[in-house]
Amino acid sequence: MLRRSFIQTSTLAVSSLIVGFSVLEQKAVAATAGFENPWIRISSDNSVTMVAMRAEMGQDVYTTFPLIMAEELDYPVSLVKVEMAPFNPAHYGNLSPYFGGMQVTGGSQSVMSHWTQLRTIGAAARTMLVQAAAGKWGVSPAACTTQDGYVMSGALKASYGELASLAALQQVPQSPTLKNTQDFKYIGKEVARLDTKAKVDGTAEFGVDVRQPGMLAATVARCPVMGGKVRSFDAEAARKVPGVQGVYQIEEGIAVVAIDYYVANLARGLLKIDWDLGDTSSRKDTDTIMQRLRDASKKPGAVAKKAGNSAEPMAGAATVLSANYESPFLAHATLEPVNCSASIANGECHVSGPFQVQQFVHAVAAAIAGVPPEKVFVHTSFIGGGLGRKSMFDFVQEAVTIAKVSGKPVRLIWSREDDTQNDFYRPASVHTLEGGLDTQGRLIGLTAKITSPSPSIDKVPAWVSNGVDLYMVEGLADVGYDLPNFRAEAVIQDVGVRVGFWRSVSYALNAFAIESFIDELASAAKRDPLEFRLALLQKQPRAVAVLKLVAEKAGWGKPLPPGRFLGIAQTHCYGSYVAVVAEVSVKDGQPLVHQLSCAVDAGIAVRPNQIEAQIEGGLLDGFSSAMFQKISFKNGQVEQENFDTYKMLRFEDVPLVHVHIVKTDNPPSGIGEAGVPLAAPAIANAFALATGRRLRKLPFLDA
Amino acid sequence: MDIKVNGVNREFKGDPNTPLLWVLRDHLNITSLKFGCGQGLCGACSAHVDGKLTRTCVTACDELEGKNLTTLEGLAPRLSQALKSAWIQVDVPQCGYCQTGMIMAAAALLDKNPKPSDEEITAAMNKNICRCGTYSRIRRAIHIAAKALA
Numbered sequence: 001m002l003r004r005s006f007i008q009t010s011t012l013a014v015s016s017l018i019v020g021f022s023v024l025e026q027k028a029v030a031a032t033a034g035f036e037n038p039w040i041r042i043s044s045d046n047s048v049t050m051v052a053m054r055a056e057m058g059q060d061v062y063t064t065f066p067l068i069m070a071e072e073l074d075y076p077v078s079l080v081k082v083e084m085a086p087f088n089p090a091h092y093g094n095l096s097p098y099f100g101g102m103q104v105t106g107g108s109q110s111v112m113s114h115w116t117q118l119r120t121i122g123a124a125a126r127t128m129l130v131q132a133a134a135g136k137w138g139v140s141p142a143a144c145t146t147q148d149g150y151v152m153s154g155a156l157k158a159s160y161g162e163l164a165s166l167a168a169l170q171q172v173p174q175s176p177t178l179k180n181t182q183d184f185k186y187i188g189k190e191v192a193r194l195d196t197k198a199k200v201d202g203t204a205e206f207g208v209d210v211r212q213p214g215m216l217a218a219t220v221a222r223c224p225v226m227g228g229k230v231r232s233f234d235a236e237a238a239r240k241v242p243g244v245q246g247v248y249q250i251e252e253g254i255a256v257v258a259i260d261y262y263v264a265n266l267a268r269g270l271l272k273i274d275w276d277l278g279d280t281s282s283r284k285d286t287d288t289i290m291q292r293l294r295d296a297s298k299k300p301g302a303v304a305k306k307a308g309n310s311a312e313p314m315a316g317a318a319t320v321l322s323a324n325y326e327s328p329f330l331a332h333a334t335l336e337p338v339n340c341s342a343s344i345a346n347g348e349c350h351v352s353g354p355f356q357v358q359q360f361v362h363a364v365a366a367a368i369a370g371v372p373p374e375k376v377f378v379h380t381s382f383i384g385g386g387l388g389r390k391s392m393f394d395f396v397q398e399a400v401t402i403a404k405v406s407g408k409p410v411r412l413i414w415s416r417e418d419d420t421q422n423d424f425y426r427p428a429s430v431h432t433l434e435g436g437l438d439t440q441g442r443l444i445g446l447t448a449k450i451t452s453p454s455p456s457i458d459k460v461p462a463w464v465s466n467g468v469d470l471y472m473v474e475g476l477a478d479v480g481y482d483l484p485n486f487r488a489e490a491v492i493q494d495v496g497v498r499v500g501f502w503r504s505v506s507y508a509l510n511a512f513a514i515e516s517f518i519d520e521l522a523s524a525a526k527r528d529p530l531e532f533r534l535a536l537l538q539k540q541p542r543a544v545a546v547l548k549l550v551a552e553k554a555g556w557g558k559p560l561p562p563g564r565f566l567g568i569a570q571t572h573c574y575g576s577y578v579a580v581v582a583e584v585s586v587k588d589g590q591p592l593v594h595q596l597s598c599a600v601d602a603g604i605a606v607r608p609n610q611i612e613a614q615i616e617g618g619l620l621d622g623f624s625s626a627m628f629q630k631i632s633f634k635n636g637q638v639e640q641e642n643f644d645t646y647k648m649l650r651f652e653d654v655p656l657v658h659v660h661i662v663k664t665d666n667p668p669s670g671i672g673e674a675g676v677p678l679a680a681p682a683i684a685n686a687f688a689l690a691t692g693r694r695l696r697k698l699p700f701l702d703a
Numbered sequence: 704m705d706i707k708v709n710g711v712n713r714e715f716k717g718d719p720n721t722p723l724l725w726v727l728r729d730h731l732n733i734t735s736l737k738f739g740c741g742q743g744l745c746g747a748c749s750a751h752v753d754g755k756l757t758r759t760c761v762t763a764c765d766e767l768e769g770k771n772l773t774t775l776e777g778l779a780p781r782l783s784q785a786l787k788s789a790w791i792q793v794d795v796p797q798c799g800y801c802q803t804g805m806i807m808a809a810a811a812l813l814d815k816n817p818k819p820s821d822e823e824i825t826a827a828m829n830k831n832i833c834r835c836g837t838y839s840r841i842r843r844a845i846h847i848a849a850k851a852l853a
Contacts, residue, residue, distance in 0.1 A: 058798030060797070192791065192794060193794055196791050196794060197787075197791060198799075200795075200803070201787060202775045202803045205734075206737070206800060208728075208737065211732065211734070242718070243717065259717070262717075262720075262725040333834065334800075336798070382799065384799070384800030385798045386798075413738065416739065416741055416742070613794065616836060617836035617837065620836030621836060643742070648745070648832045648834065649832075649833075650829050650830075650831075651824070651838050654838045656839075
């Protein structure tokens with residue numbers, strides 16, 4: 001269903017209304033023959049195709065984007081055909097201020113960054129159809145109405161398809177009238193996902209499913225220690241395995257190309273490789289790494305935010321508290337392992353797979369393939385879990401290199417062990433916090449410092465300025481509490497482990513520290529943790545609303561079953577306001593989580609069922625990482641390999657989850673990552689109330 | 704060797720140790736079964752061998768001799784339809800990668816136990832991993848499918 005030709009014929013363009021968006025000019029554009037990058041294409045048979053210009057990795061843009069356009073177009077969303085966008089940042093670049101127009105999916109930015117443009121494009125197309133009908137019928141556009149793919153005026157009625165070619169001749173309105181929110185027919189309503197059928201009947205094409213004639217399977221024998229290089233190798237036995245088509249040394253190790261995945265990996269196992277492990281002293285073991293971070297955390301950090309007496313925020317405090325928190329490295333562990341298919345032939349390079357950043361894929365493929373950039377074609381499949389891992393391009397580099405050296409079309413699929421041991425891990429971190437209370441128990445000063453490797457510094461250096469990586473201080477520099485005296489700091493400390501962007505990036509690290517520490521301060525002030533927070537959030541009505549709602553729904557302050565305790569936490573992330581209550585008991589001296597309740601204000605709830613699903617999944621991601629996940633090192637090597645050693649959430653582990661959506665008229669905000677950060681602090685806070693013991697180190701069930 | 708997939712004999716000329724997953728995916732072009740772990744730990748590759756839930760990533764194709772392998776495409780139509788409809792009704796999938804394996808595991812469960820309790824669902828489905836955390840929706844969908852089949 002995802003296969004399509006790259007060249008749309010001019011006949012199609014002439015008989016269709018095609019409306020798109022120019023990222024460079026920041027305006028709606030339309031309908032000229034040869035314009036191949038629409039957002040909406042209305043064909044003469046009344047079919048409507050919309051392009052998902054962000055990748056679909058479960059977060060639902062495949063439905064949400066068409067839904068927003070269909071709302072303004074007045075076309076039944078269930079009938080929309082969806083195509084994945086090809087690479088073309090001029091038309092499909094991300095409109096988020098973070099991404100500089102690059103074609104990227106990430107940062108929970110998709111709906112919030114494209115909301116206005118999606119509506120505008122839908123409304124522009126609708127306006128052009130109305131103008132076409134009005135002209136044809138000799139009536140005023142104001143005398144025309146639209147409904148479900150038809151324009152009507154009195155007894156006259158024409159389908160969008162019938163009007164498409166006429167509509168294509170109209171001028172594209174740049175500021176078409178948008179619907180009033182109370183007139184929404186799809187937005188805010190229960191609309192079924194458009195990709196569910198393909199995902200339950202097995203026809204959805206993920207990266208691993210890409211098939212082309214003559215395509216071979218590829219695998220790469222990598223150094224057991226990341227960054228190691230091949231000194232020498234003997235491939236005699238490997239080459240003799242029936243079905244092996246070639247063995248090649250590439251930068252990352254030794255690549256084997258064979259008729260199928262099994263043969264490729266069987267042969268890989270027979271390679272004799274002498275590895276130069278390189279210098280692994282900095283990541284000798286987990287203790288060495290964490291000690292290095294602890295040592296670095298004692299240094300003054302780069303200041304990310306300050307307020308009041310930021311030099312001495314504790315001045316005048318009657319009570320000063322301090323605490324440190326630690327988080328481990330985490331693997332993304334997407335269920336679809338990292339993979340990429342590549343072919344180089346006839347002067348063209350085609351790259352297919354689960355890509356979050358088409359811009360990187362295109363650039364890397366062009367550099368390796370040795371064909372002009374305009375001859376590099378990026379085909380984005382459904383993504384079987386992205387979580388930030390598939391924003392990287394190491395696997396693209398490998399696949400295109402192997403296609404080049406072998407001269408064959410190849411499908412590279414990493415083994416689970418490859419995937420676990422060669423990730424761009426969520427950074428391990430150490431947090432150092434200090435808080436001052438006055439004699440009334442009010443919080444008058446706070447300092448918060450994160451020490452970790454920088455996820456951005458080697459990828460998008462522009463995200464690091466004056467020693468502060470934007471993606472280390474989310475929810476730390478912009479903590480929502482009203483603090484008279486405040487200083488947030490970051491210390492970037494490389495520890496020889498490659499790190500990256502893991503769902504909710506630093507929000508999760510910072511929320512664990514900040515929201516745990518707020519409870520420690522509330523306890524020292526002898527205040528109820530909810531009341532303590534509300535007092536600090538008087539200028540944040542949306543934060544207050546979600547806190548109050550989740551407290552009410554979870555039974556805060558009400559009698560609980562014996563042995564049960566509630567912990568609360570809140571944050572403002574991706575533009576959304578989130579609050580969580582965890583209901584916890586103590587089993588064998590450890591937290592046992594019974595329920596997680598969440599209230600979320602993501603502005604206009606575009607598709608409430610999707611918000612509920614994302615928050616539910618996010619909370620469980622936060623829960624499993626808080627409870628039992630970690631990546632550890634021994635002799636420079638990652639200790640975990642597969643799901644027996646890197647524990648994943650299973651049916652038996654899942655607590656009850658309740659999601660309460662607060663609908664507001666604010667523009668839609670991010671939701672894909674917003675559920676992740678608060679499970680850890682809410683659980684730690686409940687556990688402390690139950691036992692008097694603070695959990696300051698993740699994961700909680702670490703032996 | 705000949706292997707029987709969804710009631711049809713198919714020829715496979717490769718190594719008889721090849722796991723069924725790769726025979727199906729790389730030779731017979733049946734890609735509804737997914738690769739997740741290669742060690743029988745995640746259930747993404749689930750199929751049925753003579754009705755029994757099987758992890759095809761750790762089952763060599765010569766173990767299929769004399770038996771029939773059923774993939775999602777070959778499930779009994781009534782069972783298949785009930786499960787897919789329930790999954791669609793509950794809007795279960797997010798990324799969707801695990802879901803075909805989940806449906807195969809649920810089909811094996813309902814085949815033996817037409818009205819499973821929550822505990823029985825947990826026990827039967829516990830070897831299947833969903834990285835998006837759709838577990839409670841899967842549970843709801845299984846109950847709905849069970850009711851539809853009753």
